[in-house]
Amino acid sequence: MIEYRNVRVALLGAGSVGSQVARLLLEQSDELAGRAGAGLELTGIAVRDLDAERDVDLPRDLFTTDAESLILGADIVVELIGGIEPARSYVLQALGSGADVVTGNKALLASHGPELFAAAEQVGAQVFYEAAVAGAIPIIRPLRESLAGDRIKRIMGIVNGTTNFILDRMDSLGESLEDALAQATALGYAEADPTADIEGYDAAQKATILASLAFHTTVPLMSVHREGITGVTHEQVVAARKAGYVVKLLAICESLVDDDGAPGVSARVHPALVPLGHPLAAVHGAKNAVFVEAEAAGDLMFYGAGAGGVETASAVLGDLVSAARRHVIGGPGLAESNHANLHVLPMGNVVTSYQITLDVADQPGVLATVASLLAQHEVSVETVEQTSGVISSDGGVATATLIIGTHRARESDLAATVAALTNATVVNSVTSVLRVEGA
Amino acid sequence: MIEYRNVRVALLGAGSVGSQVARLLLEQSDELAGRAGAGLELTGIAVRDLDAERDVDLPRDLFTTDAESLILGADIVVELIGGIEPARSYVLQALGSGADVVTGNKALLASHGPELFAAAEQVGAQVFYEAAVAGAIPIIRPLRESLAGDRIKRIMGIVNGTTNFILDRMDSLGESLEDALAQATALGYAEADPTADIEGYDAAQKATILASLAFHTTVPLMSVHREGITGVTHEQVVAARKAGYVVKLLAICESLVDDDGAPGVSARVHPALVPLGHPLAAVHGAKNAVFVEAEAAGDLMFYGAGAGGVETASAVLGDLVSAARRHVIGGPGLAESNHANLHVLPMGNVVTSYQITLDVADQPGVLATVASLLAQHEVSVETVEQTSGVISSDGGVATATLIIGTHRARESDLAATVAALTNATVVNSVTSVLRVEGA
Structure with a gap:
């Protein structure tokens, strides 16, 4: 067997996902090396505050506040800072230096995806982002590769665990939206400011990413119709169940025709009535699921944990192994695909x-x-x-x-x-x- | 954009899956070329009988009975004949000539997988087999890539649609096994000789493939404990539901410890009681689903059509696009992984x-x-x-x-x-x- 030098991995961020990624990289290094075909060497972890408390006990000497220097020496940069800046600048620096990037940053991808993919393509680097949508659930790779020979008609996703947790409690326990949200906050499912979740902003970011991927077309975030769950009432939920439905916040991406009959795509996020017999109706608590309707494959569903530090770390590590194999084997990997370049249609269609x-x-x-x-x-x-x-x-x-x-x-x-x-x-x-x- | 020459695809077999693959290759050639980065040229379809009736109307001049000559000129050989011979010889010929192989042949993989993978490795060719397990459902690629950074603890799969159809009717309609089997035969879900399905042989082949992949270990077919559904009685199904369970035929692959506490793996197929609240209990009719318990990712489920010509063709085409990209881009792709080489344990463990x-x-x-x-x-x-x-x-x-x-x-x-x-x-x-x- 050919021996390769270690692949150098720089980690940006040591929050709930980042600290688990670091732990697993250190604890399972032999196994990961076996799968990647080369050792994965964690060269450092860039953080803002060296003394902040972490979820996991990690060697002090790995930490640095100098992200730029850390990125410079890396083959693969794992960005788990979140938000737009400084994440965007770091990712562009990494890609500029030819490093592959693994990220779970849905906000960055939804708003600056095309810029990042273009930067990657220029140098033949890759952006991996399985962790950006539906946490641990493999959905990016199945859409990008397994279904590459099929035509996707529609995606319906429960892609926000917080709102699913809230709606599920309203349905199963008869709670009000306010009480269910308070529970979600108490249990750590909702942030102190829950706006991004309950107003559907988080789901809209994921809808952008899924629609772009599924339809080989850049679907801008601002084209996604968005309604949150704050208008959903106890009465609606009760009436829905009586009529054989359950209320779910869905991210729906579908192929449509425009007013002239030309093909287009649409992405939207809103509460919807889902028949009780539909597989999505059985997705409870904070779980996520993505239901895909494909022309040849028929109906598929991908179900699992949509968030959580260690769960999401699994998706990051899968991407890391893929990126490392690319370094061992060579070849440009998978380019982003927007060759279809369909018309993005408004909600009216x-x-x-x-x-x-x-x-x-x-x-x-x-x-x-x-x-x-x-x-x-x-x-x-x-x-x-x-x-x-x-x-x-x-x-x-x-x-x-x-x-x-x-x-x-x-x-x-x-x-x-x-x-x-x-x-x-x-x-x-x-x-x-x-x-x-x-x- | 760089122009590549077409990738030459030879198709072996024109049964229910093969004829759909041919149709989609011809009908969607532009789209597939956009995704693969090169045209996919169907150079011919090898069949035993030129005059046999086909599910789909295809150009006569594509058909040939000379599989060997067709394979000779191919970059990618798609084997959809099924069974061991002549499929095995054709696949070995194809790999020997450096062609990549896409196959949906679970019997061949379960009994001769290591031989095929070794032949592929020798020349740097690849074997793709998403269609071999659970039809249209992407499960091979998620296990092989998305979960490459995780440790799989257990897989529980409903991987045989015929038996799930039968057990579901026994449960939901109170039918006897005989009546439900007769329905399955009448509707085309069961073969004239249903032994492979109802005695669990088909599920055992899939268990071998899933276990080998999940645990990076060669798990021989003969090590899979196998029980079919012929012993399942109406009384058992009724009693199960009363107790809060549903009877499902499961393929279970799990990591275990042997008598000395050393790590090992086990694969088995048998009817089992599944709690009604479990996601697998909601898999009805001839649908398939694979439930994966991973150390970091937690519980995942992959759900969809487990059989059907056009559905399975979707999985074949996804593999074809992946294989074609490899021809465009170069690089050896993904080797099989059996580096863990764990002890395969008997049912007693x-x-x-x-x-x-x-x-x-x-x-x-x-x-x-x-x-x-x-x-x-x-x-x-x-x-x-x-x-x-x-x-x-x-x-x-x-x-x-x-x-x-x-x-x-x-x-x-x-x-x-x-x-x-x-x-x-x-x-x-x-x-x-x-x-x-x-x-």
């Missing part, structure tokens, strides 16, 4: 079905009025359920609740319909509009 | 828990006798359920049913326990012994 809940006046002819309003906007009704009328609390006019399930309709038509319903005199209020996915 | 159903004499002291028998053999009781006694049909002695759930015990101790129970005078018969997995 999306076609799906909807559940609309209306508070209406309980009088003859209301259903006819509502139905004709929907028909005028090309939205076709599949089911209608009307609850028995109730006298309003101030003793006024009797009202009733109408729950309308629609056939598949264009998002733009639906939006116009909802606007018209809101203005209709027989409609007191549009209580809830939820998209139904996976039916 | 397996540790799991059990559900034992006994038909016993309904008289005082029986439970004490049974319990002490178990204790003598180091099998510890977790739960006992006794049904009310019944008078036997010939008006003889009253009998009762005892259902014993055990704590985790060694398979060899369990076997000795069952032998002792069978011989005990108070035990009329051991009605059922099932392993409990995933609890």
